[in-house]
Amino acid sequence: MQPIASIFPTPGEAAAAAIERRLRDFAANRPAGERLPSTRVLVADHAASPLTVQRAVQRLVREGLVETRPGAGNYVARRRATQQADFGWQTTALGAARNGADGIGAAMETDIASAVAMHSGYPADDLLPTRLVRAALVRASRTALAVDRSPVAGLPELRTWFASEVAPVGSSAVVPVSPDDVIVMPGGQSALSSIFRALANPGDAVIVESPTYWGAMAAARQAGLRIVPIARGSSGPSAADLDDAISTSGARLFYAQPHFANPTGALWTAAERAEIMAVIRSRGVYLVEDDWAHDFAIDGDISPLAAEDPDGHVVYIRSLTKSVSPAVRVAAVIARGPALARIQVDRTVDDLYVSGILQAVALDVVTDPGWRGHLLRLRAGLRSRRDELARQVHTHFGPDALEFVPAGGLNLWIRLPDGTDTREYLRRSREAGIMVSPGHDWFPAEPTGAFIRLNYARARPERFAGAIGTLAGLRFPATSTGIG
Amino acid sequence: MQPIASIFPTPGEAAAAAIERRLRDFAANRPAGERLPSTRVLVADHAASPLTVQRAVQRLVREGLVETRPGAGNYVARRRATQQADFGWQTTALGAARNGADGIGAAMETDIASAVAMHSGYPADDLLPTRLVRAALVRASRTALAVDRSPVAGLPELRTWFASEVAPVGSSAVVPVSPDDVIVMPGGQSALSSIFRALANPGDAVIVESPTYWGAMAAARQAGLRIVPIARGSSGPSAADLDDAISTSGARLFYAQPHFANPTGALWTAAERAEIMAVIRSRGVYLVEDDWAHDFAIDGDISPLAAEDPDGHVVYIRSLTKSVSPAVRVAAVIARGPALARIQVDRTVDDLYVSGILQAVALDVVTDPGWRGHLLRLRAGLRSRRDELARQVHTHFGPDALEFVPAGGLNLWIRLPDGTDTREYLRRSREAGIMVSPGHDWFPAEPTGAFIRLNYARARPERFAGAIGTLAGLRFPATSTGIG
Numbered sequence: 015m016q017p018i019a020s021i022f023p024t025p026g027e028a029a030a031a032a033i034e035r036r037l038r039d040f041a042a043n044r045p046a047g048e049r050l051p052s053t054r055v056l057v058a059d060h061a062a063s064p065l066t067v068q069r070a071v072q073r074l075v076r077e078g079l080v081e082t083r084p085g086a087g088n089y090v091a092r093r094r095a096t097q098q099a100d101f102g103w104q105t106t107a108l109g110a111a112r113n114g115a116d117g118i119g120a121a122m123e124t125d126i127a128s129a130v131a132m133h134s135g136y137p138a139d140d141l142l143p144t145r146l147v148r149a150a151l152v153r154a155s156r157t158a159l160a161v162d163r164s165p166v167a168g169l170p171e172l173r174t175w176f177a178s179e180v181a182p183v184g185s186s187a188v189v190p191v192s193p194d195d196v197i198v199m200p201g202g203q204s205a206l207s208s209i210f211r212a213l214a215n216p217g218d219a220v221i222v223e224s225p226t227y228w229g230a231m232a233a234a235r236q237a238g239l240r241i242v243p244i245a246r247g248s249s250g251p252s253a254a255d256l257d258d259a260i261s262t263s264g265a266r267l268f269y270a271q272p273h274f275a276n277p278t279g280a281l282w283t284a285a286e287r288a289e290i291m292a293v294i295r296s297r298g299v300y301l302v303e304d305d306w307a308h309d310f311a312i313d314g315d316i317s318p319l320a321a322e323d324p325d326g327h328v329v330y331i332r333s334l335t336k337s338v339s340p341a342v343r344v345a346a347v348i349a350r351g352p353a354l355a356r357i358q359v360d361r362t363v364d365d366l367y368v369s370g371i372l373q374a375v376a377l378d379v380v381t382d383p384g385w386r387g388h389l390l391r392l393r394a395g396l397r398s399r400r401d402e403l404a405r406q407v408h409t410h411f412g413p414d415a416l417e418f419v420p421a422g423g424l425n426l427w428i429r430l431p432d433g434t435d436t437r438e439y440l441r442r443s444r445e446a447g448i449m450v451s452p453g454h455d456w457f458p459a460e461p462t463g464a465f466i467r468l469n470y471a472r473a474r475p476e477r478f479a480g481a482i483g484t485l486a487g488l489r490f491p492a493t494s495t496g497i498g
Numbered sequence: 499m500q501p502i503a504s505i506f507p508t509p510g511e512a513a514a515a516a517i518e519r520r521l522r523d524f525a526a527n528r529p530a531g532e533r534l535p536s537t538r539v540l541v542a543d544h545a546a547s548p549l550t551v552q553r554a555v556q557r558l559v560r561e562g563l564v565e566t567r568p569g570a571g572n573y574v575a576r577r578r579a580t581q582q583a584d585f586g587w588q589t590t591a592l593g594a595a596r597n598g599a600d601g602i603g604a605a606m607e608t609d610i611a612s613a614v615a616m617h618s619g620y621p622a623d624d625l626l627p628t629r630l631v632r633a634a635l636v637r638a639s640r641t642a643l644a645v646d647r648s649p650v651a652g653l654p655e656l657r658t659w660f661a662s663e664v665a666p667v668g669s670s671a672v673v674p675v676s677p678d679d680v681i682v683m684p685g686g687q688s689a690l691s692s693i694f695r696a697l698a699n700p701g702d703a704v705i706v707e708s709p710t711y712w713g714a715m716a717a718a719r720q721a722g723l724r725i726v727p728i729a730r731g732s733s734g735p736s737a738a739d740l741d742d743a744i745s746t747s748g749a750r751l752f753y754a755q756p757h758f759a760n761p762t763g764a765l766w767t768a769a770e771r772a773e774i775m776a777v778i779r780s781r782g783v784y785l786v787e788d789d790w791a792h793d794f795a796i797d798g799d800i801s802p803l804a805a806e807d808p809d810g811h812v813v814y815i816r817s818l819t820k821s822v823s824p825a826v827r828v829a830a831v832i833a834r835g836p837a838l839a840r841i842q843v844d845r846t847v848d849d850l851y852v853s854g855i856l857q858a859v860a861l862d863v864v865t866d867p868g869w870r871g872h873l874l875r876l877r878a879g880l881r882s883r884r885d886e887l888a889r890q891v892h893t894h895f896g897p898d899a900l901e902f903v904p905a906g907g908l909n910l911w912i913r914l915p916d917g918t919d920t921r922e923y924l925r926r927s928r929e930a931g932i933m934v935s936p937g938h939d940w941f942p943a944e945p946t947g948a949f950i951r952l953n954y955a956r957a958r959p960e961r962f963a964g965a966i967g968t969l970a971g972l973r974f975p976a977t978s979t980g981i982g
Contacts, residue, residue, distance in 0.1 A: 027654055069658060076665060076674050099673055101810050101835030103782040107750045108697065108836055118846050124649050134647075142645050151639035151855065155632045161623050163824035165608050170511055174553060181560065189583055190560050200684060200827075204849040213592065216700060216722070232847045238700070266591045298587040326585050340647035341854040343684075351585030352592055362602050363716045364848070365688040369856060370825040371635065 029062040034070040036060075041079040041090045050080060050088040119228035119455040120440065121467075126449065130473045130481040133449040135276070136340050137310075137424060137471040141395050143379055143388040147339045150378035154371050164370035166362045168198025168346070172377045176332060176346040179308075180321050188324045195350050197358050200368045201343040202306060202333030206230050208364065209302055209329055209347065210237035210267070212356040219263035223251050225456035225465075227276045230269050230304065239267075243458040246275070248418070250282035253289035260297045267300050273316045274307040277456045277467040278427040279420025287319060294327050300353065303330045309337035309389060310471075312397050313421040326350030329357075334376050336424075337392070344368065344376040396424070396471060399478075403470040406478045410486035424471040425451075431490050434464035438491040446488060448481050464490075513546040518554040520544075525563040525574045534564060534572040603712035603939040604924065605951075610933065614957045614965040617933035619760070620824050621794075621908060621955040625879050627863055627872040631823045634862035635855075643854035650846045652682025652830070653854065656861045660816060660830040663792075664805050672808045679834050681842050684852045685827040686790060686817030690714050692848065693786055693813055693831065694721035694751070696840040703747035707735050709911075709940035709949075711760045714753050714788065723751075727942040730759070732902070734766035737773035744781045751784050757800045758791040761940045761951040762911040763904025771803060778811050784837065787814045793821035793873060794955075796881050797905035810834030813841075818860050820908075821876070828852065828860040880908070880955060883962075887954040890962045894970035908955040909935075915974045918948035922975040930972060932965050948974075 033056055040050060051059075056067045071088050074080040081091040125131040154160060159169075167173065173196040180191045199205040206229065214220060216238030222230065224243035234241055242263045244255045256268060272282040282290070294301045303319050320330035326349065333345035347357055379385060403426055404419045415428050430439065436452040443450050443466075453465030466485075473481065517540055524534060535543075540551045555572050558564040565575040609615040638644060643653075651657065657680040664675045683689040690713065698704060700722030706714065708727035718725055726747045728739045740752060756766040766774070778785045787803050804814035810833065817829035831841055863869060887910055888903045899912050914923065920936040927934050927950075937949030950969075957965065 027649070030654065069655075073658070073676070076662065099809055099834065104810060104835045104837055107782055107784060108840065109699070111840065118650075118843065122650060122846070122850065124647075136647055139642075139645050144645050147644055148639045151644060152636055155635035155639070158623075160631055160635060160825055161626050161628050161823045163608070163618075163620055165511070166602075166606060170514065171553075174557070178560065192557070201849050203847075207848045211720070215593070229847075229850070236695070236844065236847045298591055300591060325583055326588060339645045341644055343849070343851075343853045350583065351588045353588055356592065356595065359602065360720065362606070363687075363713070363720045364691045365685050365827070366606065366713070367827075369827045369853070371856070371859075372853060375855075 029060050030066045030070055033060050033062060033067055034073065037070055037074055038079065041074060044090050046090050046092045048090045050090070052087065118232065119451065121228070121451045121455065123449065125472075128447060129444070130448045130477050132468045132470075132473050132481065133451045134469050134472050135424065135451075136336055136469075137392075137396075138473070141392055141471055142337075142339055143382075143385065144339075146379045146382050146384055146388065147342065147375060150375040150382070151371075153378060154374040157374060159370035159374045162370050164198075164367045164373060166367045167358060168196065168368060169370065169373045169377065172198055172344075172373050173346070175377060175380060176348065179332065180318055180330065180348060188322055191320065191348055191350075195348050195354060197347045197349075197354065197361060198368050198373060199345040199347055199361060200365065200372075201335050202304070202331055202345045203229050203233065204361065204364070205331045205333070205345050205347045206233040206269075206302075206304070207236065208357050208360040209331070210234050210239055212360040213300060213329070213353055214239055214267055218267075219265035220267040220269055221256065221259045221263065221265045222269050222458055223271075223275060224458050224462075225277055225453070226269070226458065227271065227304065227306070228455045231458055234269070241458045246278065246280055247286075249280050250286035250290065253286070253293045256290060257293045257297065260293070260299055265299065267302055268294065269302040269304065271304045271306055272319060273305060274310065274420050274423030276306060276423065277425055277451070277453075277465075279418070279423045279425060281421050291319065291323075291327070295325070299327070301328050303328050305330060305332050306336070307423045308332055309334075309392065310396060310424055311422040312393055312400060316422070320348055323350075326353060329353055334380065338376055338379050342372050342375050342379075344372050396422075399470040399475050400426070402475050403468060403478050403482070406482035407468075410482045424469050426468045426470060428466050428468060430464040430466060432463060433492050434490040435493040436461070436464050436466065439464075439466070439488065442488050442491070443485055446484050448485055450485070513544050514550045514554055517544050517546060517551055518557065521554055521558055521564065525558060528574050530574050530576045532574045534574070536571065602716065603935065605712070605935045605939065607933065609956075612931060613928070614932045614961050616952045616954075616957050616965065617935045618953050618956050619908065619935075620820055620953075621876075621880075622957070625876055625955055626821075626823055627866075627869065628823075630863045630866050630868055630872065631826065631859065634859040634866070637862060638855050638858040641858060643858045646854050648682075648851045648854035648857060650851045651842060652680065652852060653857045653861065656682055656828075656857050657830070659861060659864060660832065663816065664802055664814065664832060672806055675804065675832055675834075679832050679838060681831045681833075681838065681845060682852050682857060683829040683831055683845060684849065684856075685819050686788070686815055686829045687713050687717065688845065688848070689815045689817070689829050689831045690717040690753075690786075690788070691720065692841050692844040693815070694718050694723055696844040697784060697813070697837055698723055698751055702751075703749035705740065705743045705747065705749045705752040706942055707754055707759060708942050708946075709761055709937070710753070710942065711755065711788065711790070712939045715942055718753070725942045730762065730764055731770075733764050734770035734774065737770070737777045740774060741777045741781065744777070744783055749783065751786055752778065753786040753788065755788045755790055756803060757789060758794065758904050758907030760790060760907065761909055761935070761937075761949075763902070763907045763909060765905050775803060775807075775811070779809070783811070785812050787812050789814060789816050790820070791907045792816055793818075793876065794880060794908055795906040796877055796884060800906070804832055807834075810837060813837055818864065822860055822863050826856050826859050826863075828856050880906075883954040883959050884910070886959050887952060887962050887966070890966035891952075894966045908953050910952045910954060912950050912952060914948040914950060916947060917976050918974040919977040920945070920948050920950065923948075923950070923972065926972050926975070927969055930968050932969055934969070 053067045121135045173193040176196045177191045177193045219240045219242045220234050221242045223246045244251045320328040330348040440452045451467040537551045605619045657677040660680045661675045661677045703724045703726045704718045705726045707730045728735045804812040814832040924936045935951040
């Protein structure tokens with residue numbers, strides 16, 4: 015298993031690595047005292063910044079392979095005996111790996127500058143409230159929060175805002191969520207990790223829709239949970255399936271994304287919401303409602319199930335990371351009853367508290383008068399991008415590739431010809447300069463077909479036509495099994 | 499078990515809660531249409547800000563208990579039927595708790611404004627590079643990092659800096675740490691959590707010094723590990739004890755703070771370093787070196803054991819949270835060989851990546867020309883604070899209360915009369931307006947004596963004399979067992 019860093023190098027890292035390799039070869043194969051290629055040459059050859067070159071040289075200097083003569087340049091150093099590292103003992107110390115790097119979805123790969131990035135889970139900068147974020151950072155820099163420790167549950171004002179976002183619909187008889195029911199989290203993934211660790215024990219079952227968010231499955235596996243998939247219908251799963259799965263698996267948790275489920279974009283119908291909540295209540299289990307796309311509704315607003323939950327059956331996750339800024343890692347868990355304290359303890363033990371700077375910036379942005387207007391522009395931007403990508407998919411992949419056009423979210427879920435080997439297809443699309451998220455990352459078990467997820471919120475829309483034409487033109491490699 | 503939030507309310511939260519209680523009682527017991535106490539009255543009675551009052555009122559308005567008549571004030575609302583929440587079902591769903599709120603050290607409690615805060619693990623603002631942090635935030639607000647997603651392993655430049663901080667001493671024959679060996683973490687506690695989860699399996703043993711950092715024990719328990727304590731000598735633990743503990747427990751991890759161990763301030767001698775590393779190597783286990791006080795050395799610099807480790811036996815933790823800003827939660831793990839990838843996968847699954855804003859701020863501050871000067875002023879400030887507190891302890895508690903004056907760190911470890919009930923002593927010191935960290939938080943098993951940890955880096959030094967006089971003057975309550 016390689017370090018993630020080497021799995022997903024950034025373009026800058028790639029250039030730096032190339033330069034370092036070249037200088038190491040040079041230092042290894044040339045006599046001591048010979049002069050290294052000049053910075054100017056290296057900058058030109060590797061399209062890198064002088065800073066990158068300088069860093070590579072400095073590293074070799076630290077390792078004693080190169081010596082710098084001030085004003086005169088860099089030279090191959092006299093050899094110095096260095097031990098060879100031997101990590102063999104770690105094989106015994108570590109034992110077998112529980113969870114490999116392949117647990118990390120390809121959606122986490124850093125964009126390759128030259129490629130069309132349709133793999134990512136994040137929107138493009140022009141869909142973010144960039145101006146508001148920058149202004150909020152400057153304001154935060156002047157406050158005491160810049161150097162203070164935040165309370166473990168989060169800033170009271172931010173907890174109040176998260177609670178107010180889950181107000182009951184109309185004149186509901188449900189007691190509204192209170193700020194005391196809110197725990198601020200350093201991102202939605204942390205929320206998942208803490209919920210799974212806190213509300214279940216290793217060996218317990220957790221029920222998920224199939225396909226579902228790869229990160230939720232990775233967090234569940236890390237918590238030692240058994241993943242029990244149930245089929246997704248054309249919108250949500252069947253309540254009867256859920257009821258059976260609970261009784262046979264003994265699961266106490268059902269993880270789901272009722273709105274624009276990632277990766278498919280499916281939306282639960284009102285009937286499904288009611289039937290599923292009835293099962294949840296009658297079985298005495300938790301629904302972990304991952305409202306990941308709350309700010310990405312296109313054809314209508316979202317009303318979370320958590321807003322109509324009187325008895326704490328819904329454990330609700332809301333993240334601002336994708337809609338405010340990927341660098342402002344702030345999310346919230348809303349839970350009621352004993353579950354709340356269990357989740358709080360797990361998160362506090364895992365990393366104590368969330369940066370007050372990031373909480374202040376998030377609060378500043380979402381309470382700024384400009385936030386509402388931003389959300390309207392975001393909705394319009396997502397709509398035109400979604401419709402353009404759907405049009406291109408329909409044109410190039412045909413009418414059956416797209417089961418439906420999702421009413422929100424960031425992605426389209428596209429069916430490839432049956433029996434396509436999505437791993438090989440992924441390699442070929444990368445060679446063609448297009449980054450996609452392969453379907454197999456999203457299935458708890460064997461994929462039921464060959465799929466790719468395409469993000470319409472990141473790459474420039476004017477590149478959609480060309481990219482989809484290229485993807486559709488690739489030869490579709492067949493699997494041995496005939497299943498994607 | 500109560501939510502942490504209610505265990506550790508901030509002063510602001512306390513006032514807000516009092517006001518809300520008062521208004522709830524009012525709304526519950528007075529007829530609909532009766533006018534609420536005015537904001538002016540509430541501000542005066544509860545020494546709270548108008549904003550706090552306004553928020554409490556708004557919450558009751560959202561809950562339908564109070565109605566606002568614009569310009570005319572707030573009134574008790576007409577009753578509305580609301581269901582009573584019933585969380586009883588969760589008792590069955592959750593089962594027994596593994597890990598209670600008492601796993602969280604009292605050191606995490608937010609400072610009470612009026613009290614002398616000697617409990618905390620963090621330095622005062624005047625010991626932080628506040629000006630550098632604010633300037634770095636403003637600079638970061640202008641960069642692309644403000645809205646970008648960071649690579650999962652962290653920003654290359656920051657990884658390079660962390661690696662350079664662990665350079666071998668003199669012309670060592672050890673291959674220096676490379677930036678590729680560095681994983682950026684959202685704080686030291688996250689590093690501990692990921693190391694314990696990634697390098698051991700539930701049920702495995704981890705060896706710790708006794709006493710040791712409560713957060714490390716909480717993280718180990720959360721990972722399902724058995725904690726095996728070994729006694730601390732006057733400085734470090736005995737290598738023979740460590741060897742015995744490894745062979746009898748089968749532990750593959752030894753967690754330790756070789757420099758200014760928290761809470762005692764003990765420093766391993768050169769001989770102990772060599773003997774312990776010899777055991778670590780011969781037994782084929784990991785030393786988890788928590789270099790928490792790297793920037794808090796007072797009487798001499800720190801050279802991490804990780805700098806002299808050829809074969810990846812040392813897994814090294816360095817955090818900037820305490821020395822740059824508690825709001826800039828950035829740390830690093832340095833590990834070599836297969837351990838690195840295991841830790842990276844765990845952290846990525848737990849929360850994907852660290853905010854690029856916080857990484858940029860941390861890098862900006864530690865590479866600023868002003869950083870070195872700040873560290874020198876910090877050292878001088880810590881020295882005078884340490885010496886003043888030690889003087890006061892010697893004067894008021896007598897010569898035996900302090901075993902030694904630590905050469906670095908933020909704390910003194912003070913022995914109370916044998917048989918003192920530290921829980922009751924903690925309550926009395928709080929009533930007397932002094933916050934301390936009780937010894938029992940820091941012992942893996944029964945405390946071997948009655949201790950408190952006093953932080954000399956947070957409260958104002960001119961308050962030390964009065965606070966220590968008060969603490970020494972408190973009656974020392976006896977335990978039933980006669981052990982602290």
